[in-house]
Every structure is written in C-alpha cells, then in structure tokens.
Amino acid sequence: MHPAPSVILFTVLSGLGFGFLTCLNLGLALPQGIGGFLAFAVGYGLAVGGLIASTFHLGHPERAIRAFTQWRTSWLSREGWAAVLALLGTAPVALGAMGGARPGLLGLVAALLCLATIGCTSMIYAQLKTVPRWNFWTTPALFFGFALTGGVLLSDLPLAGEVLSLALAFLLAFSFVRGDRRFAEAGATLGSATGLGAIGSVRVFEQAHTAGNYLLREMIHVVGRKHSRKLRMIAVVAVALPAPILALLPDGLVAMIPAVLFHLIGAFAARWLFFAEAEHVVGTYYGKR
Amino acid sequence: MTQLPATTGKKLGLVVDLDTCVGCQACVTACKGWNDQGYGVPLSDQDPYGSDPSGTFLNRVHAYEVQPEAGPAQIVNFPRSCLHCEAAPCVTVCPTGASYKRVEDGIVLVNEDACIGCGLCAWACPYGARELDAAAGVMKKCTLCVDRIYNENLPEEDREPACVRTCPTGARHFGDFADPDSKVSRLTAERGGFELMPEMGTKPTNRYLPPRRKGPPEAASPLAPLLDIQATGFAGWLDRMLGKI
Known part of the structure; x- marks a missing residue:
C-alpha cells in the first residue's frame, strides 16, 4: 500500500x-x-x-x-x-x-x-480482508500499543514506560515476522483471482496497460519496501530504546525528552512499514505483491 | 446508505466468456468512450500524449498464460471490472454513504456528489474495480451502464452496457442472475461459470466462463499430404540415387 x-x-x-x-x-x-x-x-x-x-x-x-x-x-x-x-x-x-x-x-x-x-x-x-497483513489481531494491538506507550512516556511514568516500551518492541518484532505469513494464509493467488487455477499454473503473459494507474500507485506500491529489513531493525530498536534511557538517566525531562523522541522515530518507521509492506490482493492480477 | 440490502429485486451483472474473448480491448475503449459523457464526471487522463500517460478506466483486459499439467500452454484474455458483489465490502466501508448497492437491481454505484475521495472503498475491493479519478478527486467504478440499460431514448438493442454491446466476439453477456431462465443464468449453469476470489467472501454477481477444453492435438496435421512433396525430374533421380547409397 x-x-x-x-x-x-x-x-x-x-x-x-x-x-x-x-x-x-x-x-x-x-x-x-x-x-x-x-x-x-x-x-x-x-x-x-x-x-x-x-x-x-x-x-x-x-x-x-x-x-x-x-x-x-x-x-x-x-x-x-x-x-x-x-x-x-x-x-x-x-x-x-x-x-x-x-x-x-x-x-x-x-x-x-x-x-x-x-x-x-x-x-x-x-x-480489510484484501490486505491480509492488516487483517489480523496485531493491527489493533499495535495501534493501542503505540498510543498507550507514547502516552505513558509523555506522562513521565518511568517504570510503566520501560515495561511498555519493551513489550511494544516485542509485539512489533512479532508482527513483522508473523505478518510475512498472512498473505499466503489468506489464500488469494493468481489462480483464484482469475479462476484459471483449476486448469493449470497461471502467470502474467501481458499486462493490461503499459503505463501506471491508480491501482499500481495506491495498492501495489512496491518502492516503499526497498529498505524494509533495515527499517524493521530501526523501528524495533528505537521503540525499545526508551527503556534503557528511562532506567539509566535521572528522572524528569532529561530522560523523558530523548525517550519520547526515540519512541516517535520508532513509531514513524513502524508506521511507514505498516503501509509499505502491506500487500493488497489486487496485486495478484498484475503478478505482483 | 452503506448498509447492504438483504436481497435485491434483480441481480444484474455480466458473464464474461474467457473462451471467446480475443483480447481486442474494444470493451475497454467502448467503456471509456461511453463513461466519458455519461454517468458522473468524465474519466480523466493525465499526460495522455506524454512520456508517462495514465488514466481512469472502469474495465481493463489482462492476458494470462495457463500451463496445464500436460499439453501446451494456453493464452487467456481476461477482462476485469466491477463484479457488483452481493456482499460488497466497498459499500460498507464508505464513511459518507456515497457508495451504495441498489435495492431494485443490485448495481453498486457511487454518488459522486457525496464522495470525499478517501479511497477506502478501493482498498476494500479485492478486484481493483475502483479507481480514484485524479482530476475530479472522486471514486469511479463500473455503473453497469445504468444510463444505457434503462434509457428509453436509445433503440432497444442498445439498452445494454457499452462493453457488451461492442464486443465483436460476443464474449460478454448482460442479464439478471436472479432469474434462473435468463441468458446469463443459463450460460453460467451450462458452462460452469465461476466467481473470482471466492475466498474473499464478497459473493460477486458477475461470472466468468472457463476456456473450453481443447481436444488432444492431432497426431498428424491435416495438411500433411500437401506437405509430402515428391521430387520429380533430375531432382527426383538424384533423390532416388542418394537414397540408395
């Protein structure tokens, strides 16, 4: 997406x-x-x-x-x-x-x-059943996780912030790995999309149009996935970092400001990937994910 | 209203015959042509004569290669447009009520005056049937030519969707799936018409007819006798002599 x-x-x-x-x-x-x-x-x-x-x-x-x-x-x-x-x-x-x-x-x-x-x-x-990676319990869990962790960090609650940051980092890492299996689980293939799977294996012979269109730009947007492995690491580490920061630095703004900053970096990286890595089933018609 | 009707009076839709479609793109052109001047805003193009042309279409024709376990591969031309689903996910996600499914005939339409162009309906559709018009900022989709099929100003033979009317091979059929005796219902029953992506739970109205089974390839070409050329004269003598060595 x-x-x-x-x-x-x-x-x-x-x-x-x-x-x-x-x-x-x-x-x-x-x-x-x-x-x-x-x-x-x-x-x-x-x-x-x-x-x-x-x-x-x-x-x-x-x-x-x-x-x-x-x-x-x-x-x-x-x-x-x-x-x-x-x-x-x-x-x-x-x-x-x-x-x-x-x-x-x-x-x-x-x-x-x-x-x-x-x-x-x-x-x-x-x-959205059409985006199997999103169509899973980790999506609401992540949205609540990011919102409440961020809220607790802004509220300057060091202990809760440490626990939630670590838990969120684990949840995020889990959602990345587990999400990679979702598309296959949903069962949409070029065979089911065209109904021709009953005859044999199907592949794209010629695209329906030579230039781009709304579907390719909006739903089959593969450019954003280029650095996904690095971004996954950055997101998980940045989301976890508030925990050591809050544990090691003295309480107050000195710890809170960098903790919130790293949390936000992680949140933006994770949200970028949330969209960029989400594969829409319409991509099957184009032989893409 | 974005609540789907429990049942619709008619279930209007299309049958697409993948056996007879030759991939000529006439339905794509006819659809674009009619819908440029019919229901709602025109289907715009961006940079149509430049290096990066792009535009809104309600119907697109793909081409696939199917390789059976045995025998040669088949090329199948595959038109893709809105399937006017009974459980249309594009309708229920719409926040404004612009998307709706008509109670009387089951056509899924967009009220463009109420569309905010959020694009969520296009996300919800597994078939890529909806395209946001880049010029008008509203969602466009197949209307089943709602402004043709009931249009009494048109001669009766023209009161069907533009894609069906124009198809030179008769690969597209329009009718009421709620009527078991309609042409589309009978075609679906006789030819084993199928739904696309049934695992998405959308209950599409449109059906696709599979390519007919081709017989086994002829052992010998019917042209074989013509190809069996016997050399005569000097070449014939040479042929016989060389054959004996």
Missing part, C-alpha cells in the same frame, strides 16, 4: 495524542495549573493535528462533514464520531485539572472515548 505521508502523520500523531489524553483522563499524571493546561494542550494539539493531517489525502476535504453519517457500517465514520466525542469529553476534565481537581468518573468516560478512537482507527485497517 502507498505510504502516504499525510496518513502516517495522522495515525502516529493522533494516536500519540489520544494515548496521552487517555493517561491524563485516567489521572495517571496529575499536572495542575499551567502545567495541566500545557499537558492537555499537547494532547489536544497532537490529536487534532493528526486529524487535520488525515484530511490532506482526501479528494474532497470540503465534504469531510459527510463522513459522520455512516457510523452503522463504517469504521472510518465511527472514528470520526469517537474522536469528536473524546475531544469534547476531555474538555471538562482538562478544565478541572487546571483548577486542581482529580479526573474522577468524567475522566474515566473520557478515557474510554479516547481508547475507542484509537480502536476505531485501527479497525479501519484491520477490517
């Missing part, structure tokens, strides 16, 4: 934002006064910034409001609702925190809405 920068920015940033807001809503971090304002502002900024970035790849962003109508069937529509409700639900908690109040029940509700948003985002990808 085409790793569109707008979608990578959106999923990483809004995921981190909603993960951080989840932590704040649960009262895992209790910044107060101006600190509370800044913390919630960072959470809102990331979440809203990511959502705005997601509209950049639309053919008609001016009609985006229509995306709220089909929540009965569409995960994309549900994500829109969940995001708006989560941002609205977080507002009273944020106001309370600035005044020194604990989040309480309102915070719990807002945190669940934030988690629902992350879940809806992941299901947009996990629901």
